[in-house]
Amino acid sequence: MYSFTQPKKKPLLKEDTKLWLIFICASVILYISFVVFLEIKTFLYNKDTDSFNKEIVSLKQKIIEMDSQKQFIYKQKTLYEDIMVKNSLMKDSIKNLLDLIPDPITLSSISFDKNKLIIYGITPTQDIYNMLMLPPLESIFTETKTYFYQMKNGWYKFKSENYLKEKE
Amino acid sequence: MKIPKISIKIPKIKIYGIDVIKNFLFFTLFIIITLAIIAFLISPAIHSFKKAKKEYYQTKYNLEVTTNEYKTKLKSLKKLQNANRKIINALKRDFNEKNFKMFASKYMNVHSIKEINSSVYKKDFLKTTYIVTSTIKSPKNFYDFIDSLKTYKSVLRVYFPIDFVKNKENINLTLKLEHYKLNPKKAK
Numbered sequence: 001m002y003s004f005t006q007p008k009k010k011p012l013l014k015e016d017t018k019l020w021l022i023f024i025c026a027s028v029i030l031y032i033s034f035v036v037f038l039e040i041k042t043f044l045y046n047k048d049t050d051s052f053n054k055e056i057v058s059l060k061q062k063i064i065e066m067d068s069q070k071q072f073i074y075k076q077k078t079l080y081e082d083i084m085v086k087n088s089l090m091k092d093s094i095k096n097l098l099d100l101i102p103d104p105i106t107l108s109s110i111s112f113d114k115n116k117l118i119i120y121g122i123t124p125t126q127d128i129y130n131m132l133m134l135p136p137l138e139s140i141f142t143e144t145k146t147y148f149y150q151m152k153n154g155w156y157k158f159k160s161e162n163y164l165k166e167k168e
Numbered sequence: 169m170k171i172p173k174i175s176i177k178i179p180k181i182k183i184y185g186i187d188v189i190k191n192f193l194f195f196t197l198f199i200i201i202t203l204a205i206i207a208f209l210i211s212p213a214i215h216s217f218k219k220a221k222k223e224y225y226q227t228k229y230n231l232e233v234t235t236n237e238y239k240t241k242l243k244s245l246k247k248l249q250n251a252n253r254k255i256i257n258a259l260k261r262d263f264n265e266k267n268f269k270m271f272a273s274k275y276m277n278v279h280s281i282k283e284i285n286s287s288v289y290k291k292d293f294l295k296t297t298y299i300v301t302s303t304i305k306s307p308k309n310f311y312d313f314i315d316s317l318k319t320y321k322s323v324l325r326v327y328f329p330i331d332f333v334k335n336k337e338n339i340n341l342t343l344k345l346e347h348y349k350l351n352p353k354k355a356k
Contacts, residue, residue, distance in 0.1 A: 016187065020194040024201060031205040038213040045220035052227040059231075059238045066241045072292070073248050073256065076350075079293065080255045083325045083348065084318055090326055091314040098307055109333040 097140075102132035117141065119160040123148075126156055137162050261322045263296060263347040271320055275313035276302040276341060284344075288351060297327075298345045303338045310341060323348040 013021070094112060101107060105128065107121040117137075123129040126148055138144050141162035149157040181188045249256065269278045279301045289295035304310055310332075317324050325346040333340040 016191065017194075020191070020198075024194070024198050027198065028201060028205065031202070031210060035205075035209045035213045038210075038217045042213070042217045042220040045217075045224040049220070049224045049227045052224075052231045056227070056231050056234050059234045063234075063238055063241055066238075066245050070241075070245055070248060073245075073252055075290075075292065076255055076259050077252050079290070079348065080258065080323055083323055087314050087317055087326055091311050094330065095307070095311060107332075107334065109331065111332075112328055112330040114328045 100133065100136045102128070104128050105133055115164040117160075117162040119158075119162075121158055121160075122151070123156050123158055129156070129158060133160075140164075255323075258321055258323050259293070259348065259350050262349060263298070263322055263324075268320075268322075268324075271316075272302070272313060275309045275316065276304045278302045281345075289348065292351050294349050294351050296347045296349075298347065299342065300345050301340070301342050303335070304341050305338060307332070307339070 097112075097117065098110070101121075105121055105123045107119060109118075109120045111118040123133075129146070129148075134144065134146065137160065142165045143163040145161045147159045147161075151157055179189065265281050268281070272278050280299075282299045284297040284299055286294060286296040304313075314326055317326070325348065327344045327346050329342070329344060331340075331342040333342075
């Protein structure tokens, strides 16, 4: 048979079908790109969050260390001030005790201990000692013992033992 | 037995040459794909993105708060360290016999310094006890010596027993001296 028309090439997909497929594919690519973008942003946020968290933990650790350093400085300060106060109290207590010694009495040695005071000295008479030195010693110490030894010139050497008894 | 042939024929309805049914089916397919992607990909991604973003800003805020706290505490620590520099340094120093003799020479003539014992004091400190024998001219020298310990570069405490023995014009003084320093373990 003879045909007057030339045969036309028949495309596999029609034009409108192609358009639809391209449109759908482009949309899917856009959707997936959007999802990938979101996932990347989420990953970056999570990464930064992790890094922030690590930094927070490190800073908190440093804060704890600083607090402990501060406490230790306060401890050192307290010790230092305590020692200086105790030194001053020691000086004042010794000064007060030495100021108690009346003029006629001469000391040859004095020994201060934690709960004890031993004094060696010379007094013109026992009465001077008993009137001028004994009362203040008795007011400070809980127990006072005095021993006298007469010297050739009539004066007395004395030994005074004074004790502080701690309250039970 | 013959199997009956089932054939589904989609009717073709054309308006101005456009296949309405086919386009409608493609449109439906597009909507279904879109909805499926939204439901299974975009929605969970947005959800986790929002969660991550919220957490990020929350953590960033916490970091700022912690950083401010750290800066404040660091500043206050530095201030405290500067205010107590003398004490901190004094407690780091060892007892130097030669230096002490030189320092004390203004008030007394030191004859000997003998170490008695050394022990840990309040866990963090080390207390070393010395017996010092010396000569002073008057008790005032002793008082001035105690006052001057405030300016000495080490931490020293004068402690009992303290003996004053008259020796002609001078007084022989024997006293216990306690030196305090940081426990080497703590100092590290």
